[in-house]
Amino acid sequence: MNLFIHNTRPYGEGDPVDVVVSDGVITELGAGLTAPEGAETIDADGLVLLPGFVDLHVHLREPGGEESETIETGSRAAALGGFTAVFAMPNTDPVADNAVVVEYVHRRGAEVGLVDVHPVGAVTVGLEGAKLAELGTMAQSAANVRMFSDDGRCVNDPLIMRRALEYASALDVVIAQHAEDHRLTAGAQANEGVVASRLGLAGWPATAEETVVARDCALAREARAALHVCHVSSQRTIDVLRAAKEAGVRVSAEVTPHHLLLTDAALTSYDPVNKVNPPLRTAADTKAMRAALAEGVIDVVATDHAPHAAQYKDTEWAAAKPGMLGLQTALSVLVHTMVEPGLLDWRGVARVLSERPAEITGLPDQGRPIAVGEPATFALVDPEAQWTVRGAALASKASNTPYEGMRLPGVVVATVLRGRVTARDGQVRNG
Numbered sequence: 001m002n003l004f005i006h007n008t009r010p011y012g013e014g015d016p017v018d019v020v021v022s023d024g025v026i027t028e029l030g031a032g033l034t035a036p037e038g039a040e041t042i043d044a045d046g047l048v049l050l051p052g053f054v055d056l057h058v059h060l061r062e063p064g065g066e067e068s069e070t071i072e073t074g075s076r077a078a079a080l081g082g083f084t085a086v087f088a089m090p091n092t093d094p095v096a097d098n099a100v101v102v103e104y105v106h107r108r109g110a111e112v113g114l115v116d117v118h119p120v121g122a123v124t125v126g127l128e129g130a131k132l133a134e135l136g137t138m139a140q141s142a143a144n145v146r147m148f149s150d151d152g153r154c155v156n157d158p159l160i161m162r163r164a165l166e167y168a169s170a171l172d173v174v175i176a177q178h179a180e181d182h183r184l185t186a187g188a189q190a191n192e193g194v195v196a197s198r199l200g201l202a203g204w205p206a207t208a209e210e211t212v213v214a215r216d217c218a219l220a221r222e223a224r225a226a227l228h229v230c231h232v233s234s235q236r237t238i239d240v241l242r243a244a245k246e247a248g249v250r251v252s253a254e255v256t257p258h259h260l261l262l263t264d265a266a267l268t269s270y271d272p273v274n275k276v277n278p279p280l281r282t283a284a285d286t287k288a289m290r291a292a293l294a295e296g297v298i299d300v301v302a303t304d305h306a307p308h309a310a311q312y313k314d315t316e317w318a319a320a321k322p323g324m325l326g327l328q329t330a331l332s333v334l335v336h337t338m339v340e341p342g343l344l345d346w347r348g349v350a351r352v353l354s355e356r357p358a359e360i361t362g363l364p365d366q367g368r369p370i371a372v373g374e375p376a377t378f379a380l381v382d383p384e385a386q387w388t389v390r391g392a393a394l395a396s397k398a399s400n401t402p403y404e405g406m407r408l409p410g411v412v413v414a415t416v417l418r419g420r421v422t423a424r425d426g427q428v429r430n431g
């Protein structure tokens with residue numbers, strides 16, 4: 001199936017051009033081209049063309065958590081959000097700590113066919129932090145695992161972390177750390193600070209993140225391994241990352257859309273939709289996250305898309321599970337927090353949502369330049385349009401969005417994966 005995109009501006013730059021796609025590849029790019037016979041045409045006047053988005057951090061819940069999300073519903077949300085590849089975290093039931101489970105997730109993702117689903121393998125058996133999982137077997141399996149993480153939990157034991165990084169270096173894969181010293185966060189319910197004290201919630205100190213990141217950078221340096229820091233939330237962590245990068249440590253970092261926009265001020269409603277791990281922090285922290293993303297100290301935006309069925313969220317604060325939806329709102333939150341204030345242009349959006357995540361994980365055909373001969377893998381965005389978020393209308397099985405009722409800028413008009421339209425005008429296109 002051929003595709004013709006008429007009058008779009010790649011990276012929001014220059015005069016509008018036409019894009020001709022055949023057999024999944026860009027074959028022509030320029031002004032005044034003719035649509036090939038029988039090609040689907042997208043009139044893209046005023047729309048920005050970007051490489052398809054790559055999310056290094058999602059929870060698709062399958063196997064075992066299908067009441068909250070499945071690989072199919074999560075893939076639909078991803079396609080509608082402009083994503084063409086996602087990394088699915090292993091905190092499922094059973095845990096993705098072996099070749100059988102990662103191959104299942106990979107195969108199911110391919111069957112659904114809306115987005116490339118890359119399973120993340122667990123670092124330790126059962127996410128228990130005690131015994132290394134068989135990283136090599138997962139890396140060499142049909143799922144070709146590129147990234148390992150115990151996300152949801154921290155690999156707290158320094159010796160286990162050291163060994164994991166040594167294997168990662170040998171296997172040329174990435175260890176993604178959920179940086180949280182569990183000794184410092186025992187019982188924690190909110191960012192340690194004024195708001196938590198006022199609400200009587202036990203605090204999660206920023207130092208629990210900062211100290212683990214500092215330790216892991218030292219371990220990664222020694223092992224010459226690639227370390228990725230999940231969902232950076234605190235200002236101080238930025239300083240540690242900057243110093244490590246300057247010293248040549250192979251470390252990359254992500255920030256979530258919610259840590260760019262929301263603060264612990266939202267907690268005064270006691271609505272568990274705002275409960276997330278790491279917790280929402282202060283306005284000074286969100287400001288520091290934005291600056292670090294603009295500067296490149298934080299490499300990428302990753303959603304930590306964490307669907308939870310109503311029974312896990314419609315409960316009192318302490319009992320509710322942490323996490324919030326992210327796939328369909330990521331672009332809009334990024335436009336609101338970074339593009340509109342002039343901290344990032346569309347080139348920058350392509351860098352943090354597509355190019356850098358593909359580079360970090362070594363994906364050969366994602367995050368590629370928009371040029372002749374390259375894969376036709378795109379997100380087509382209307383930068384002027386706005387929409388109102390309604391959890392019930394999102395494609396996820398769960399509806400735990402913290403942006404309910406908010407009006408946000410930036411609408412994903414179409415998503416294209418290797419020449420195939422996976423979503424258009426808010427509708428998913430089934431394979």
Ligand code: DOR
Pocket residue numbers: 059091151152153178275276277278304306307321322323324
């Ligand atoms: O808020 C979170 N939710 N943080 C995590 O680390 C895990 C995730 C989940 O699995 O729900």
Ligand code: ZN
Pocket residue numbers: 151152153178230231277278
């Ligand atoms: Zn996490």
